[in-house]
Amino acid sequence: MTLNIILLGPPGAGKGTQAARLEEEHGMVQLSTGDMLRAAVKEGTPLGQQAKAVMDAGELVSDEIVSGLIGERLDALGGDVSVIFDGYPRTAAQADALDAILAARGRKLDHVIELRVEEDALVDRITGRFSCAKCGAGYHDRHKQPKVEGVCDACGSSEFKRRPDDNEETVRTRMAEYRAKTAPILPIYDERGLVTHVDGMAPIADVNDAIETILASAG
């Protein structure tokens, strides 16, 4: 069965961490608009040049751009691939666009999983986050260190990087954007009976178990 799920939560809630696990364990595909935008910035494409200042400020890139990216990425996947939307949709307009994008491709939304977290913990999570510069595997200074210090568990590389928007000031803006523009879309999905809440403050493995239980209920 093909699944289409949204992982929703503020910056640092653990969306990327859990999406990576679902990719590994179920062969689902993570569609992260943040990753797509960062790739465009890195490549220096016109879209990346446009998005960079907005992302560095912690604000939201335009709805048209991100919905366009999602549509293109879905077209590149086979219709029988299960997907996790990570960091999309983030506004009511994006939620409407996603409905249209899915319907046009014969897909439908199965679950919206909200990772509930305490805001105070998020600054710690985000400012301590780093990733492998080669394969992108995610780590944290305290919560998820590589098994061998300085060596990526996944690919063995010894080069790591941090995101330019992972500083306290930008994180506060990103959280304000979440509260103002993204949190209001939850009731829309709730009315459709799609939302399940998960305690995102639990250890990473427990959050994963809770998501697995939700996905199993779909079968």
Ligand code: AP5
């Ligand atoms: P994006 O890349 O989507 O960033 P975000 O939503 O701010 O989310 P993060 O990636 O920071 O957090 P996460 O929830 O994935 O947490 P993670 O798993 O890494 O967006 C970046 C920017 O791009 C936006 O600000 C905007 O400008 C633009 N953008 C992107 N999408 C857009 C859209 N749709 N519309 C408009 N603009 C858009 O975890 C964080 C850390 O905590 C990690 O170190 C991890 O190891 C640790 N951790 C995770 N879970 C736990 C746990 N349970 N316990 C302890 N530690 C944990």
